[in-house]
Amino acid sequence: MASIEIDRITKNFAGDATGSGPPALGGVSMKIADGETISIVGSSGCGKSTLLKVVAGLEEANSGRVLYNGEDMTKVSPQKRGIGMVFQDYALYPSMKGKGNLAYYFQVNQRTEEEATQRTKEVAELMGVGFDQLLGQAPTTLSGGEQQRVAIARCIVREPQLFLMDEPICNLDAKLRERTRLEIKKLLKKFGITTLYVTHDQQEAIFMGDRIAVMRDGIVEQIGAFDDLYYSPANLFVATFLGTPPLAVLPATVTGPSIMVDQASWPLPATVRPVLPDGPIRLGVRPEGWLIGQPGGAELPVRQLERIPSERVCYAHGTLAGVNLTVIADLDHPQGRPLAITPDLDRAYFFAADSEKPIHVPGPLDLF
């Protein structure tokens, strides 16, 4: 097991070296505690996979260091780093059955057969019902999802000190994805494996990660527990990146004790008022941050209703002040009827009109 330190890593691919575009990694630093899982999220091309490859030693950084347990890995080959890697298209050894794939590592490392059997059994039990059966089959007879589960188990049996996973389950169907992520999490916690986990799926990032790192253009914008990022975002990018449906960011004007959006004006709470300058500002409101049907609410013509029966609500999509937004309404809200919406200003986000800097954010909520 290992604690990992990524220290000011930069990476320019040949094409970028002339400075024509932003570097793939522009000085990434983070510390991952022993046994911790960090989910890495960010838009396509922001450098997530490159970061994993640099940590694995598959790509050479232009500057910076990666340390495992305080030891600089720059000169250590990927094979000697004790890493388990699972990528989207991870291939199994096709000539071996699942079991052989798991045991192969023990054979080449002259470890005993008992150890291989014991460890395979342990991992197979944790992988859940039916996994034993997969181990008896050749990879060609397994579906993509089944192959990926065997590939994950194969990494785990090797007792990696660091696990690098790049969208490992994105090719699985929704049901299997949910089951597999649970299996992976159980395994990581049971064996205390330090992990970097790249995903495009926010729910998966929240579920898998002890902390989440949000990347943009080769930079880590913020790293922290989901609640920190969600309620105390470092900037507008993080605020709008996390959350589905996303935070609505509305043009607003502060005039003394009130804030105005479009034609509607609402009194500012005493906690917020002293920190907001008069003049234009950006008001961020999450779908759950709107109060419905209050006097003085702005009228939201509802463009579309999206029913979420399991939550007993519906998402009402509409446009206010030229901004598309979503509010949470009653499940039986009639199609075509507008909603009177008022931002819950105690739970709102305020950003400068001309920068991404937050002026006031709600901070962790006292939910109980």
Ligand SMILES: Nc1ncnc2c1ncn2[C@@H]1O[C@H](COP(=O)(O)OP(=O)(O)OP(=O)(O)O)[C@@H](O)[C@H]1O
């Ligand atoms: N081998 C390479 N040669 C040149 N440029 C590369 C190479 N690999 C990645 N890049 C560039 O580096 C940047 C970061 O790519 P990377 O694959 O790390 O992004 P990502 O966040 O993992 O994207 P995605 O979510 O789409 O997988 C992109 O601009 C990409 O085009």
